Amino acid sequence: MNIHEYQAKNILKGFGVAIQEGIVATNPEEAVEAAKELNKQTGTNWWVVKAQIHAGGRGKGGGVKLAKNLDEVTEKAKAIIGMQLITPQTGPEGKKVNKVLIAQDVYYPGPSAHSEFYMSVLLNRSTGRNIIMYSTEGGMDIEEVAEKTPHLIFKEEIDPTVGLQGFQARKIAFNLGLSGNAYKEMVTFVTNLYKAYESIDAALFEINPVLKTSDDKIIAVDAKVNLDDNALYRHKDLKELRDLHEEDPTEVEAGQYNLNYVKLDGNVGCMVNGAGLAMATMDIIKLSGGDPANFLDVGGTANAETVANAFRIILKDPNVKAILINIFGGIVRCDRVANGIVDAYKQIGDIRVPIIVRLQGTNAEEAKAILDASGLKILPAVKLQEAADLVKQVLAN
Amino acid sequence: MSVLVNSESRVIVQGFTGSEGTFHASQMLEYGTQVVGGVTPGKGGTTHLDRPVFNTVQEAVDKTGANVSIIFVPPAFAADAIMEAADAGISVIVCITEGIPTQDMIQVKQYLKGKNSRLIGPNCPGVMTPGGAKVGIMPAFIFKPGTIGIVSKSGTLTYEAVDQITKAGLGQSTAIGIGGDPIIGTTTKEAVEMLMNDPGTEAIIMIGEIGGGMEAEAAHWIKANGTKPVVGFIAGQTAPAGRRMGHAGAIVGGADDTAAAKMKIMAECGIHVVQSPAEIGAKMIEVLGK
Numbered sequence: 001m002n003i004h005e006y007q008a009k010n011i012l013k014g015f016g017v018a019i020q021e022g023i024v025a026t027n028p029e030e031a032v033e034a035a036k037e038l039n040k041q042t043g044t045n046w047w048v049v050k051a052q053i054h055a056g057g058r059g060k061g062g063g064v065k066l067a068k069n070l071d072e073v074t075e076k077a078k079a080i081i082g083m084q085l086i087t088p089q090t091g092p093e094g095k096k097v098n099k100v101l102i103a104q105d106v107y108y109p110g111p112s113a114h115s116e117f118y119m120s121v122l123l124n125r126s127t128g129r130n131i132i133m134y135s136t137e138g139g140m141d142i143e144e145v146a147e148k149t150p151h152l153i154f155k156e157e158i159d160p161t162v163g164l165q166g167f168q169a170r171k172i173a174f175n176l177g178l179s180g181n182a183y184k185e186m187v188t189f190v191t192n193l194y195k196a197y198e199s200i201d202a203a204l205f206e207i208n209p210v211l212k213t214s215d216d217k218i219i220a221v222d223a224k225v226n227l228d229d230n231a232l233y234r235h236k237d238l239k240e241l242r243d244l245h246e247e248d249p250t251e252v253e254a255g256q257y258n259l260n261y262v263k264l265d266g267n268v269g270c271m272v273n274g275a276g277l278a279m280a281t282m283d284i285i286k287l288s289g290g291d292p293a294n295f296l297d298v299g300g301t302a303n304a305e306t307v308a309n310a311f312r313i314i315l316k317d318p319n320v321k322a323i324l325i326n327i328f329g330g331i332v333r334c335d336r337v338a339n340g341i342v343d344a345y346k347q348i349g350d351i352r353v354p355i356i357v358r359l360q361g362t363n364a365e366e367a368k369a370i371l372d373a374s375g376l377k378i379l380p381a382v383k384l385q386e387a388a389d390l391v392k393q394v395l396a397n
Numbered sequence: 398m399s400v401l402v403n404s405e406s407r408v409i410v411q412g413f414t415g416s417e418g419t420f421h422a423s424q425m426l427e428y429g430t431q432v433v434g435g436v437t438p439g440k441g442g443t444t445h446l447d448r449p450v451f452n453t454v455q456e457a458v459d460k461t462g463a464n465v466s467i468i469f470v471p472p473a474f475a476a477d478a479i480m481e482a483a484d485a486g487i488s489v490i491v492c493i494t495e496g497i498p499t500q501d502m503i504q505v506k507q508y509l510k511g512k513n514s515r516l517i518g519p520n521c522p523g524v525m526t527p528g529g530a531k532v533g534i535m536p537a538f539i540f541k542p543g544t545i546g547i548v549s550k551s552g553t554l555t556y557e558a559v560d561q562i563t564k565a566g567l568g569q570s571t572a573i574g575i576g577g578d579p580i581i582g583t584t585t586k587e588a589v590e591m592l593m594n595d596p597g598t599e600a601i602i603m604i605g606e607i608g609g610g611m612e613a614e615a616a617h618w619i620k621a622n623g624t625k626p627v628v629g630f631i632a633g634q635t636a637p638a639g640r641r642m643g644h645a646g647a648i649v650g651g652a653d654d655t656a657a658a659k660m661k662i663m664a665e666c667g668i669h670v671v672q673s674p675a676e677i678g679a680k681m682i683e684v685l686g687k
Binding site: 089123125126128129130143159160161198201203228229230231233234260262264266272273274275276277278279280282283284285286287291292295297328329330360361362383384385387388 | 549606639672
């Protein structure tokens with residue numbers, strides 16, 4: 001589960017991680033109040049207005065603006081709230097901005113030059129351990145750093161039996177070239193950041209940039225936090241942070257029916273049991289000359305109700321020109337699924353796109369007989385290749 | 398011959414008396430798997446499916462000589478169940494449970510180091526040696542004893558491959574569902590290595606999906622050490638970057654873990670890669686010249 005920058009920063013602050021302070025606002029009036037309050041708390045006279053959406057690269061799309069007085073706060077907040085923000089991560093349609101974070105200006109002049117670092121905490125899948133990945137090259141796209149200057153990316157692996165050790169935190173601070181107060185603050189920053197990561201069952205922390213201010217403080221200027229969905233049952237408070245506005249409404253609805261659905265841009269919808277087979281079915285669609293309109297895993301129980309719900313979800317997409325149902329009946333009996341499909345079809349009534357149904361496994365032949373006898377416009381297949389051929393045939397018409 | 402499980406395996410079921418445990422234990426018994434008992438804490442001393450129920454895995458091992466365990470306990474308690482099985486000296490632990498928190502699995506992975514237990518899964522369909530033992534949730538009737546070893550991250554896609562192999566007139570030595578989570582007990586490479594070393598396995602099918610580097614690791618190992626033909630497929634050629642496709646581990650993070658990148662590496666390492674999952678069986682026939 002993804003959360004907003006302001007929510008992520010609140011969590012970090014709770015674990016003693018120093019952050020760029022800010023107050024969230026949903027309209028220009030609130031933005032000005034937030035700016036005034038922030039001035040009282042931090043003394044800041046300049047503010048940064050930051051769009052709160054679940055996507056990176058907000059600055060590039062015009063979603064982050066500096067305001068040098070309260071009039072500018074109003075003006076920038078007006079411009080950003082409600083805009084359709086397009087960033088390299090949102091896709092061409094962009095995302096609507098509903099909230100902004102009014103944040104303190106942390107790039108003020110001072111005794112030393114400020115510098116920006118990159119830091120993330122994540123799982124190293126090959127070792128099954130968490131790592132802290134960090135770089136002197138902060139504030140830019142880390143994939144680009146990895147490509148052009150891989151020697152500037154460092155990794156520190158955490159032994160799960162003892163957790164992050166002091167020497168590791170010190171090594172990170174030294175590798176970032178810090179000394180004096182900044183060094184001490186970085187050790188605390190890293191220690192508390194990792195504590196937060198483990199405590200909330202995060203799947204990813206990305207702090208870019210981590211800023212060394214001109215007066216040698218270390219603070220998180222941005223924070224991307226991704227939580228482990230499987231661990232949310234033990235973090236009821238964090239579950240509340242989910243923002244449904246940030247998700248595709250059809251995906252949210254599918255989730256309520258326990259369907260695992262991901263919307264894609266293609267023209268052939270699909271309904272499959274099992275994630276691996278669902279991806280393989282999408283591949284079959286592509287190889288047959290179509291493009292998958294979705295990923296949809298109906299899970300282990302493909303009964304009439306789940307099938308009907310899945311039909312409705314897929315048919316909401318006007319781009320869908322055909323539907324391929326691919327169920328490998330193991331424990332699930334294909335004849336029951338076939339009856340489910342017939343029931344669902346009749347329930348929904350007016351389905352205008354061709355439906356290819358491939359049922360394989362337990363009672364597959366009986367299932368085909370049920371579909372054949374139903375009189376519905378269903379194209380049945382038994383082998384996967386037959387289903388692929390039918391997709392090709394349907395798209396050619 | 399086979400790997401991991403056979404007709405000699407003495408299997409216990411953790412989470413025996415729950416609905417999942419009960420259903421699948423019955424199916425396993427029906428197949429002829431030697432299910433010698435089960436564990437449900439608090440229900441020790443009772444019988445279930447005509448088999449003894451124990452409070453702890455240790456007790457079950459002591460009384461029944463069990464050496465294989467299959468786990469059906471809910472995600473919140475599954476990591477604990479895996480560690481209990483390892484502590485009791487179970488040599489093959491098959492964890493079916495889906496949805497175990499990653500931090501729990503980090504602990505499990507660490508705990509298993511230096512122990513003589515092999516974990517399969519979690520979030521997997523289990524292990525099946527046709528004619529020997531079914532330790533999992535797969536539909537038994539699609540299998541047939543034979544010489545093709547199968548390694549796969551996904552459940553129903555494994556069934557698809559099994560079915561194609563059976564319909565092609567071949568059969569399976571052992572099918573291993575290794576699971577689709579970011580942290581799993583047995584990697585693709587380790588499973589492939591077991592099958593490579595199994596005299597009863599003539600050829601191998603390796604099915605992967607987007608995310609992670611396990612298939613590339615296995616491919617490089619096969620190039621250096623392989624002695625048997627391998628047919629490979631990677632699901633998710635059409636999956637977009639950054640979107641999780643069902644399995645917690647099935648997400649394209651970088652340029653290296655796309656299906657295309659993996660297929661390229663596999664082909665370069667001498668694996669017979671098929672573009673379509675419908676061609677797995679036919680490709681195997683072609684490779685074996687049968």
